[in-house]
Structures are given as structure tokens and as C-alpha cells.
Amino acid sequence: xxxxLAEVRARLLKLSxxxxxxxxxxxxxxxxxxxxxxxxxxxxxARMEPHPKMVEWIANxxxxxxxxxxxxxxxxxxxxxxxxxxxKVTAFDLSQSxxxxxxxxxxxSTVNYCVADLLTxxxxxxxxxxxxxxxxxxQAIPESIRDQAADSLHTLLNDNGYLFCIGRLQGxxxxxxxxxxxPLTQVWLEGRFNxxxxxxxxxxxxxxxxxxxxxxxxxxxxxxxx
Numbered sequence: 024x025x026x027x028l029a030e031v032r033a034r035l036l037k038l039s040x041x042x043x044x045x046x047x048x049x050x051x052x053x054x055x056x057x058x059x060x061x062x063x064x065x066x067x068x069a070r071m072e073p074h075p076k077m078v079e080w081i082a083n084x085x086x087x088x089x090x091x092x093x094x095x096x097x098x099x100x101x102x103x104x105x106x107x108x109x110x111k112v113t114a115f116d117l118s119q120s121x122x123x124x125x126x127x128x129x130x131x132s133t134v135n136y137c138v139a140d141l142l143t144x145x146x147x148x149x150x151x152x153x154x155x156x157x158x159x160x161x162q163a164i165p166e167s168i169r170d171q172a173a174d175s176l177h178t179l180l181n182d183n184g185y186l187f188c189i190g191r192l193q194g195x196x197x198x199x200x201x202x203x204x205x206p207l208t209q210v211w212l213e214g215r216f217n218x219x220x221x222x223x224x225x226x227x228x229x230x231x232x233x234x235x236x237x238x239x240x241x242x243x244x245x246x247x248x249x
Contacts, residue, residue, distance in 0.1 A: 031067050034058075039203055048165045049117055049140075052095075056120035061127075068159050069097060073104035076189055076227070076239050077156060081108060087185050089153030094141060094176070095160035099125035102134045110154065115139040141172050148179050155179055155186045162190040162204035173215045180244040186219065187241045188212070192226060194236035212240060220245040 038051035059065035081087065088109060093102040096114035098121070106112045113135045116122055125136045139145060141160070155176055164172050176186055193206035209224065219242035227237050 031065055035067065035203070043165060048168060052116070053118040053120060056118040056124065059120075061124060063098060066098065070100060071098065073100050074158055074189060077101060077158065077187065078104060080187060080239065080241065081105075084185070087154055090151060090181075091154040091156060092148070092152040092179060094155060094157045095163075096125065096136065097121060099129055099132075099134065099136065101156060101158060102136070103129055103132060105154075105156070106132065106134050113137065113148075113152075117141075141175050142168065144175055144179060150178070150181050152179050152181060153184050155184070157186070158189045159191075159204065161188070162207055165203075166205065170215065177216065177219060177244065180219075182244065184244050185222070185241055186216065186243075187239075189239050190237065192236040192238040194226070206236070207238075209238070212238070216242045219243060 035051070035055060038054050039048075042048055042050040042054070055066065063069040063071055089111065091102075091105045091110040091112045093105065093112065093114035096102050096116050099114060102112050102114035102125070112133070114125070115137050116125075117138065117140055119138050122136050122138050125134075126132070157176060161169060161173055180186060191204055191206040193208045213221065213224070222241035222243055224238065224240045227239065228235060229237065
């Protein structure tokens, strides 16, 4: 890990620990984005481009189209790519600074950027989306409220809607860095979404971080036939 990234992660750990101790476990997202002062290098997960695994998955699922929801949209690159691909996109984040940053980066965007909380999503979002994209969000949520966050996701899918997720997988390799994020187990993920039909679950590693196990997973809300 280079020196700058180590400093960023140390600051993230300090913010997240303080937020957890104060009983506001998700407060640190806003503190991190606000403190970055529009420097993307201060956001450790900011790719400044759409996630290539998401792009690949969408390309292989031509039937997936319509309304998309990007959970924890960060700096907006995934949301913008989905909009360019033809989806009607809503993208949200807990952080007002994150959403302001997105609107500044993409002033002509068709994406509906908004501040919202996955634990208490707007009522009008229920059963509304053909695709939900969750990348690196569940792994950043403390265990004490992670089940609640995961359970909110399926309530936002419409009939036959897809849930697409990417994150760190708890495996044989143990990264030499403090949490968050907290790698998730395949057992937990499959158990949490066992009421949905699993489309795929794939393990992978990135070339630049070969010691970190990761997963791509997708589920579909399959409505019973009367």
C-alpha cells in the first residue's frame, strides 16, 4: 500500500471508529466526502470510471433494462454509464457532499441524484426498479446494521428485477489492512438473498490487489406463477 493510500485509510478508520462509538455508524461517509475537498484521491474507492465488471455483466444481460438504482453512488461513474447505456437511473448516497460532487461533475446528467438512506428508503422506491446496483456498499456497513441494509434491497426490486453486487469476499487470503471494509462470506450473501433466484456468483481478484478475494453476484426476483 503506498503512503498516500495508507494515510487515507488511516483517516477513514479514525472516522469510522469515532462514528461507531458515537452510535452513528454511517456518519463517516459524509465526513470523508466533505473532508476530501473535491480531491478524488482522498476517496479510496473512487475509480473515476464505471466498474469494468459491472459493464461486462450488463453487456452479457441484454434483457436487463429499464429503471436502475445505484446504491451508494459515490462520485457517479457507474450511474452515468448506466444512463448512457439506456437505463433511467436514480442514484443515491448518504452523503450530501457526495451528491453535490456528482452534480458538479455531471451538470447535464439525466441521472436523478439524491440523498437517501438504504435503511429507510423512500416509500415511492418500493418495488420500483428493474436493476439495483450495489458495489462495495454492504461491505462498508457495520455488522450491527448490515442485515437490515441487505433486507432493504429486495424490497426495491419490481417483478423479475435484478440485484447486482460486487464486493470483497472473505476467503483464504487475509488482507493486511484494517476494516472497513469487512469482507463478506458467500454463506451470508446467499443466505441473505435466498428468497431471490440466484443468477450467478463468481470469485475474482484484481491484478493490482491479488491478495484480496472479491465476488460478483446477481439475483433475480422471480414472481410465483398462479
